[in-house]
Each structure stands twice: as C-alpha cells, then as structure tokens.
Amino acid sequence: MSFWREIFRHENREATPQSRRLYARFEIAHTVVDFTAALCFIIGSIMFFYEAWQIPATWFFTIGSVFFALKPSLRLWREIKLYRMGKLSELSDRLR
Template identity: 85%
Template sequence: MSFWRGIFRHENREATPESRRLYARFEIAHTIVDFLAALCFIVGSIMFFSDAWQIPATWFFTIGSIFFAMKPSLKLWREIKLYRMGKVSELADRLQ
C-alpha cells in the first residue's frame, strides 16, 4: 500500500494500545491549540475596539493564525506517526 493511501485510516488509530494512546494525546494537543487560537482571536477582537491597542491586537491575531495553522500540521504529524507505527508492527510480525 502506498504511503498516501495508508495514512488517515481509522484502523491505524485502533491498531494497538500504544496507537490509541498516541491518538488521544494528539487529540488533546489539537483541542488545546484550537482553544488558544480562539482565545487569541477573542482577545485581539476586544483590543481592536481601542486605537491604542491595535498593534497588540494585530499580534494576537497573528499568534491566533499560527495556532490555527498548527491544527492541520498536528493532524498530519499524528497520522504519519500512526502509519509508521503500523509499519513497524508489520515488520515485527514478519520476523516471527
């Protein structure tokens, strides 16, 4: 199976207790990043009501945007790790 067809498969998440733990950790990280991004946008929006706070507000929007960009990066990283974990299991099974 090719690499791109092998990632984002539900079976990779449920294959072993280790893969389930890894999936759970990444889901927690994804939720934290999502919360931080939303918080930055809320703070930036409130700060934008004052002319004196527009530069810090812009920084909050920029930081929030970086957090939003981290979300798909975390998902891709998680799926690649899960895919590789499955490949290691296959190799171990072949050796037996």
C-alpha cells in the same frame, strides 16, 4: 497500497493500545491548539475596540493564525506517526 491512501486509515488509530494512546494525546494537543487560537482571536477582537491597543491586537491575530496553522500540521504528524507505528508492528510480526 500507496502511502497517501494508507496514511489516514481509521484502523491505524485503533491498531494497538500504543496507537490509541498516541491518538488520544494528539487529540488533546489539537484541542488545546484550537482553544488557544480562538482565545487569541477573541482577545485581539476586543483589543481592536481601543485605538491604543491595535498593535497588540494585531499580534494576537497573528499568534492565533499560527495556532490555526498548527492544527493541520498536528493532524498530519499524528497520522504519519500512526502509519509508521503500524509498519513497525508489521515488521516485528514478520521477524517472529
């Protein structure tokens, strides 16, 4: 099976206790990134009501955008790690 068809399989998340822990850790990181991005956008939005704060508000929007860009990056990184964990497990099973 090709890498791209195999990478987002739900079974990879549930394969071992180690993969379940890894999945949970990435879910926590994803949620923290989501809240941080949203908070930056809320703060930036409030700051835009005041002309003197428009430059810092722009920075909050930029930082929030970076955090929103991290979300799919975290998801892809997690899925690649889970995929590799499964491949290592298969390799160790073959060596037994």
